[in-house]
Amino acid sequence: MSQDSGQDRTEEPTEKRLREAREKGDVPRSRELANLAVLGMTALAMLAMASSIGSAAQGWLRGALTFEPGLLGNPDQLAGHFARLLAGLMVPFLPVLGVALLACLVSPAVMGGLRWASKSLQPDFKRLNPASGLKRIYGKEGFAELLRSLLRVVLVAGVGALVISGAMSKLLAIPRMSLEGAIGTGLDVAAMTLVSIVGSLALLAAIDVPWQKFQHRSKLKMTKQEVRDELKQTEGNPELKARMRQVARQMSQRRMMEAVPTADVVVMNPTHYAVALKYDSGTMRAPRVVAKGVDEMALRIRELATSHRVAVVEAPPLARALYRQAQVDQEIPVKLYAAVAQVLSYVYQLRHWSPGRGDAPRLQQPDLGADGAPDADAPEAGR
Template sequence: MAESESGAEKSEDPTEKRIRESREKGQIARSRELNTLAVMLAGTGGLLVTGGQLGTALMGIMRDNFSFAREALWTEGSMGLHLLGAGYNALQALAPLALYLLIAAIVGPISLGGWLFSAEALQPKASRMNPAAGLKRMFSTKSLVELLKAVAKFVLVLLVGFSVLSSFQDDLLAMAHEPLERAIVHSAQVAGWSALWMSCGLVLIAAVDVPFQLWDNQQKMLMTKQEVRDENKDSEGKPEVKQRIRQLQREMSERRMMDSIPQADVVITNPTHFAVALKYDPSTGNAPVLLAKGGDFLALKIREIAQKHEVMILESPGLARAVYFSTELDREIPAGLYLAVAQVLAYVYQLRQFQAGKGKRPDPMPDPPIPPDLRRDE
């Protein structure tokens, strides 16, 4: 089981955040053996496919450069043109093989770990120059595996090379008696098949290296229980910070609520435990809106602000509780309370008319009707 630098056991699977951060740092599973195998197979396969054309092209280049007219020696610039022509022909002959190698060089790395470009991985790090860290890497499990892979590759390629040369012994001896053109094409074919069989010997090394790289990368990303807890705190927010944010949000909401109380038409109380402030705008035709509500100490503050700004305060315990529990701030009251609130607003209007000397004193307000589904007991 892997251990962290502090000695804690890494027993937890990596989180999505750890995996994402590792990719950003360029820390993903990569197999150099798989990349080498892909390039070797592409190169040897391309050599087999284009070997004949490549040999013919090289033969043509040699013929053109060793047999030219005598007049060309005395013509200024002819040698330069000769060189450009030979270079163009060589590039044209090597282009298909170079294309195969380019594709393999791209496909090999992305076949394990996917496409990734990390600028952070390119940045110089002082830790890479630390002698102690270098010695630790030299004697690590990964270094031992790399050494075993190198020895295995040497032995495999050596054995396959001897086998291939033995199988092509007759072809190699026959080339000495073939015409030059035939010998060049034949040698390219033999070289291609020999390189292909030696490349196939690397399949075994890659088959061992790929699972090891996946396992090694997984071990590096394992996390301790404490790291998982710390990451959860960072992603979800520390409890004390979240509590402080909620407290500030409540305070801001209460300030906005208290600032809206002077605009209310009436404050209905319990009379001590609950208080709700309602506003009705007849020009809009909408239902009354709850501007503020509170219980206990907050209810007392609502009443104090209402008295300071001469907002009408009425006692209706049942209606105050019903509005408090059924309506959110800045929302219209439910349809079931339309009749009860309408009676309260009508009573407030009559009482204001009386206070202004424009009407008689209204009779005491009866208890507003509260539907059973909206009624809340003490």
């Protein structure tokens, strides 16, 4: 089965896939929310500035209806006069237009955030494919867009017709009103119509926004194989990481084996644990662990120590405690100082002893005490 099959895309998109989609400009968009933001903020701006717009419109209309005798003998000035009248009409509405332009940023900010996606500006020749275009028009997305457009037209037209029909008596009375009253009544009806249409668009946006987000996430869903491939790319190939850990472990073991011949003593248990210690009073504050191992590694450490004449001491409790509590290339814990000092003292005495010079030194098993004793409940405690 193809990985690109829609039936296989059952996994939610990962953060990496969502981030890449945002970088390409592929974010959810709601046309209904955009219409609501532009028309709604425009209506609010008109209501807030209704008095100033009405006064400006009244002054403009009075000036436009004032007769200018100079135009009678200069018909070539009519075009300029008309341009000045048009510009004068636009000036009161410039703040409203500015608010409408700012409102265009509301929908992108709410749906997917404002982001400059240069990739979306790059030419995509696949969009020029007539088959793809026909598929978009006559496919499910095209059908859904057609239904939304029809619903938008029916709802907005119906709400506008209801508002205007309810205000018909006011509109019919405008010719009998004064100029100021006619302008005020017209603005009231227009504002009421805008508010009603904005309410209908808000209903459409409340339905369209969740639907667009759901559609966008559905489009970005991934197959199980895509999730696995992305995990390999971000966290690395598991087989390669395992191989790297194995190589690192082998290198660490090699370094330990190279350090065993330089050790002063190897503490054993007697075969399951082995810890090699080195101490130089001139350069070290305390004995340092140069190698440690368990089972097969412990036997290798013992064999290497024996072949290089490194003292091997059997002290099972101390060997277990050192293995658990001390780290390679680090000093031993303070609570094991006394026990290790007993072992090193025995080793130094053994080095200076020779047959015929009295009894051979004997090691008294170190007393670890409560703090240094290994956990009796641990699985290895019986080794």
